[in-house]
Amino acid sequence: MTADGVVERSFKVRAELGLHARPAGQFVSLANRFTSEITVGRGDEWVSGCSILSILSLAAEHGSTLKIRAEGADAEQAVSELGSLLETDGAG
Amino acid sequence: MAVGVVIVTHCDLGKEFLRALKLIVPDVEGIRSISLDPSEKLEEMRGRILAEIRSADESDGVLILTDMFGGTPSNVALSFHDEHHVEIVTGMNLPMLVKLATLKDNKSLEELAIFIKDYGQRNISVASQILPEEGA
Numbered sequence: 568m569t570a571d572g573v574v575e576r577s578f579k580v581r582a583e584l585g586l587h588a589r590p591a592g593q594f595v596s597l598a599n600r601f602t603s604e605i606t607v608g609r610g611d612e613w614v615s616g617c618s619i620l621s622i623l624s625l626a627a628e629h630g631s632t633l634k635i636r637a638e639g640a641d642a643e644q645a646v647s648e649l650g651s652l653l654e655t656d657g658a659g
Numbered sequence: 660m661a662v663g664v665v666i667v668t669h670c671d672l673g674k675e676f677l678r679a680l681k682l683i684v685p686d687v688e689g690i691r692s693i694s695l696d697p698s699e700k701l702e703e704m705r706g707r708i709l710a711e712i713r714s715a716d717e718s719d720g721v722l723i724l725t726d727m728f729g730g731t732p733s734n735v736a737l738s739f740h741d742e743h744h745v746e747i748v749t750g751m752n753l754p755m756l757v758k759l760a761t762l763k764d765n766k767s768l769e770e771l772a773i774f775i776k777d778y779g780q781r782n783i784s785v786a787s788q789i790l791p792e793e794g795a
Contacts, residue, residue, distance in 0.1 A: 588682070588683045588757075589682050589683055591683070592682075592684050592685070595761065596684075596685075596686070617761075618761070619683060619757050620754050620757060620758065626789070
């Protein structure tokens, strides 16, 4: 935790086809279950974790690293579960 | 979503758009599609569209998405513009549908039509303009 209620960690995209439309939809669906504000970053670019098209705009291919940042009461759980999704082959 | 959404297209484009949308947003609800067959009579087309407008309208109006301005689906949909609370946006794409399926704020029909047109245009990209140069 970098500050009160803020969690940020990096994860590798494991899915062979990268973070394409369907897994991005799964990511957003999961992100919406948390009350924390969730953003996803690649390099210096950050987008909302609740927008499928914004996540797709990061063009995160297989093996790329994404940062997930959550701010709020369930931040730790959000980053943990969303990170697991990125690191699962099934999210492809 | 308070505003109803109906897709009107040539052939089965609308149905297939919805099938693709459901892959990305499996729990999507309330977006209807009408496929127009070239052999269908005009009054039959109007009748089917009107039935969907009535089913989709929960009192805040209906956004009709069509595949191309000037095509029959658009032309027939446009004929409802003056007599019903509908707005028509032509030249739809999948990003627009994904956005409509996940939109949380309640916009009025008029606001939604402008927003979704701009959104669809913004999400047309040329690969070399968005991808980093090789080696960068």
